[in-house]
Amino acid sequence: MKTQPPFDLQTIRRRFPALQLEVNGRTAVYLDGPGGTQVPQPVIDAIAHYLAQGGSNQGGPFFTSQYTDTVIMAARHAIMDFYHARRPEEIVFGQNMTSLTFAFSRALAQTWQPGDEIIVTRLDHDANITPWVMAATDRSVTVRWLDFDPTDCTLRLDLLPGLLNEKTRLVAVTYASNAVGSITDVPRVVQMAHQAGALVYVDSVHYAPHGPLDVQALDCDFLAASVYKFFGGHVGALYGKYEHLDRLPAYKVRPSSPQPPGKWETGTQSFESLAGVTAAVDYIASLSQTSGSRRERLVWAMTQIKEYEMSLSYHFLEGAAKIPGLRVYGITDVENLVQRTPTFAVSLTGHTPETVATRLGEQGIFVWHGDYYAVAVMERLGLADKGGLVRIGFVHYNSHNEVDQVLAALAALT
Numbered sequence: 001m002k003t004q005p006p007f008d009l010q011t012i013r014r015r016f017p018a019l020q021l022e023v024n025g026r027t028a029v030y031l032d033g034p035g036g037t038q039v040p041q042p043v044i045d046a047i048a049h050y051l052a053q054g055g056s057n058q059g060g061p062f063f064t065s066q067y068t069d070t071v072i073m074a075a076r077h078a079i080m081d082f083y084h085a086r087r088p089e090e091i092v093f094g095q096n097m098t099s100l101t102f103a104f105s106r107a108l109a110q111t112w113q114p115g116d117e118i119i120v121t122r123l124d125h126d127a128n129i130t131p132w133v134m135a136a137t138d139r140s141v142t143v144r145w146l147d148f149d150p151t152d153c154t155l156r157l158d159l160l161p162g163l164l165n166e167k168t169r170l171v172a173v174t175y176a177s178n179a180v181g182s183i184t185d186v187p188r189v190v191q192m193a194h195q196a197g198a199l200v201y202v203d204s205v206h207y208a209p210h211g212p213l214d215v216q217a218l219d220c221d222f223l224a225a226s227v228y229k230f231f232g233g234h235v236g237a238l239y240g241k242y243e244h245l246d247r248l249p250a251y252k253v254r255p256s257s258p259q260p261p262g263k264w265e266t267g268t269q270s271f272e273s274l275a276g277v278t279a280a281v282d283y284i285a286s287l288s289q290t291s292g293s294r295r296e297r298l299v300w301a302m303t304q305i306k307e308y309e310m311s312l313s314y315h316f317l318e319g320a321a322k323i324p325g326l327r328v329y330g331i332t333d334v335e336n337l338v339q340r341t342p343t344f345a346v347s348l349t350g351h352t353p354e355t356v357a358t359r360l361g362e363q364g365i366f367v368w369h370g371d372y373y374a375v376a377v378m379e380r381l382g383l384a385d386k387g388g389l390v391r392i393g394f395v396h397y398n399s400h401n402e403v404d405q406v407l408a409a410l411a412a413l414t
């Protein structure tokens with residue numbers, strides 16, 4: 001396992017202006033990446049440049065509108081490379097993952113009949129649960145729940161065959177839990193679901209900054225993520241197999257495009273954020289020390305990021321085990337770090353999650369507490385009415401020194 005990143009961490013950190021922030025005289029420690037990452041300077045520059053140079057709505061026969069068209073197309077190509085989609089028309093932008101999922105749940109529900117079934121999981125963020133549950137209610141469709149093992153917070157894929165049958169229309173599953181960091185064996189889910197004739201909608205919001213994505217290898221039908229979780233601005237990006245985007249009925253106004261992706265993109269997009277999308281993907285590709293296509297450089301960079309983050313997980317878990325009263329939820333086996341992101345939900349005896357987050361916050365260490373919309377996870381763990389858990393999340397710009405800082409701050413509370 002590499003304990004040093006394959007890139008110069010100090011140089012990387014200097015590219016993120018926010019990482020220089022000082023709170024109460026101490027350099028801020030951003031361990032809130034699962035709630036949204038910071039952005040490097042090229043993303044800030046790209047967004048500012050779009051706004052400064054003169055923008056316009058899309059599709060007009062004049063300079064600023066044509067410029068906007070190129071910005072949108074560049075962003076589509078960037079996410080196509082990041083997700084490894086087959087063509088740019090398979091990428092749909094929207095306000096965020098939640099809004100995109102509401103739109104697609106309504107569209108897919110048009111194809112469901114009363115008595116059909118769908119499957120959601122208890123490991124998911126509510127954005128990949130409630131839109132489907134509401135759509136199912138509208139169409140008298142039965143919702144089945146896939147459980148996770150509360151001892152290590154991994155999905156019980158052994159139970160999936162028992163939930164699937166010829167009436168199953170959809171499996172909505174997270175690629176990685178935004179609460180406890182467990183990574184799902186998505187190819188296995190897709191294989192089982194497809195065998196039963198069901199489609200698969202993957203929530204990749206939490207996974208996206210932590211490892212390479214490949215929708216073709218996954219063979220999922222849909223995959224949604226949010227660029228603000230992988231070093232860009234606030235915009236959602238959904239992949240759908242072209243055949244689905246083409247075939248499914250969209251709720252849209254006249255006279256918007258009847259073709260994908262335009263038929264799925266309601267209203268005016270956040271063009272400045274789309275300018276930032278390309279810059280964010282290019283930033284990740286720039287971490288690669290290989291040459292080659294952007295896709296190849298992205299795979300290299302994300303693979304190295306995953307490896308480096310595993311070393312942060314190792315370091316954190318080793319230290320956490322020595323702090324009395326600190327309980328880590330999710331995978332704690334350091335031999336199995338490949339199956340988790342460096343996102344840790346923890347409790348500390350004698351303190352509420354809110355108190356821990358507040359004490360750390362006073363020291364400039366930013367962590368979340370509560371359920372972070374992973375409502376079903378907290379319910380399953382019996383923590384929903386106990387204030388949830390403290391969430392400590394690392395990304396590639398975090399250092400081993402920051403792991404030590406949060407461990408020391410937690411130890412000082414005991």
Ligand SMILES: Cc1ncc(COP(=O)(O)O)c(C=O)c1O
Pocket residue numbers: 034035095096097098099125127128174176177178203204205206225226236373
């Ligand atoms: C795993 C996961 N899914 C979905 C969402 C919702 O994303 P958005 O804010 O883009 O709607 C989040 C946000 O925290 C998340 O972590």
